[in-house]
Amino acid sequence: xxxxxxxxxxxxxxxxxxxxxxxxxxxxxxxxxxxxxxxxxxxxxxxxxxxxxxxxxxxxxxxxxxxxxxxxxxxxxxxxxxxxxxxxxxxxxxxxxxxxxxxxxxxxxxxxxxxxxxxxxxxxxxxxxxxxxxxxxxxxxxxx
Ligand SMILES: [Zn+2]
Numbered sequence: 001x002x003x004x005x006x007x008x009x010x011x012x013x014x015x016x017x018x019x020x021x022x023x024x025x026x027x028x029x030x031x032x033x034x035x036x037x038x039x040x041x042x043x044x045x046x047x048x049x050x051x052x053x054x055x056x057x058x059x060x061x062x063x064x065x066x067x068x069x070x071x072x073x074x075x076x077x078x079x080x081x082x083x084x085x086x087x088x089x090x091x092x093x094x095x096x097x098x099x100x101x102x103x104x105x106x107x108x109x110x111x112x113x114x115x116x117x118x119x120x121x122x123x124x125x126x127x128x129x130x131x132x133x134x135x136x137x138x139x140x141x142x143x144x
Contacts, residue, residue: 006044006088006089006090007088007090008040008044008088008090008092009044009090012024012026012040013026013038013040013092014026014027014028014029014038015027015029017037017128017131017132017135018131018132018135018136020062020135020139021042022041022042022055022058022059023039023040023041023042023058023059023062024039024040024042025037025038025039025040025062025066025131025135026038026040027124027127027128027131028094030109031103031117032102032103032104032117032118032120033096033097033102033109034074034097034120034122034124035070035073035074035076035097035122035124035127036094036095036096036097037066037070037094037095037131038092038093038094038095039059039062039063039066039092039093039095040090040091040092041059041090041091041092044090045090045091046085046089046090046091047085047091048083048091050091051091058142059091059093061138061142062135062138063081063093063095065134065135065137065138066095066131066134066135067079067081067095068134069127069130069131069134070095070097070127072130073126073127073130074097074122074127076097076098076099077098077099077100077105078097078098079095079096079097079098080094080095080096080098080108080109081093081094081095081096082094082096082108096109099118099120101115101118102117102118103115103116103117
């Protein structure tokens with residue numbers, strides 16, 4: 001079977017916030033979910049266990065750094081972490097801030113919407129700067 005083109009090999013997959021040799025962090029434009037990020041591994045692999053241990057650790061540390069930044073900047077009620085890859089089998093983690101009044105709470109964001117997205121003003125410029133700063137710190141620490 002010929003391999004079909006992979007969207008995450010061809011494009012960043014969203015607004016690029018941070019890029020390292022191993023992974024990138026993108027901001028997802030999804031109604032009701034300001035601050036929704038994805039941490040995308042740069043190489044085309046499908047599963048965490050396809051990576052050597054040090055790369056798994058580096059990738060998860062980036063996921064945790066994004067989670068911490070979303071918590072401190074947005075104070076959501078919950079963070080959802082998800083790695084599915086059924087549609088696009090290129091390793092990526094969804095880091096999703098959740099609020100009790102968001103369109104799908106308490107179901108996963110991929111469920112049928114239960115309500116309209118509330119207005120939630122978020123300073124995305126500030127959030128992007130905070131994410132970049134946190135990820136830069138992580139990268140500097142990893143190189144020591
Ligand atoms: Zn790919």
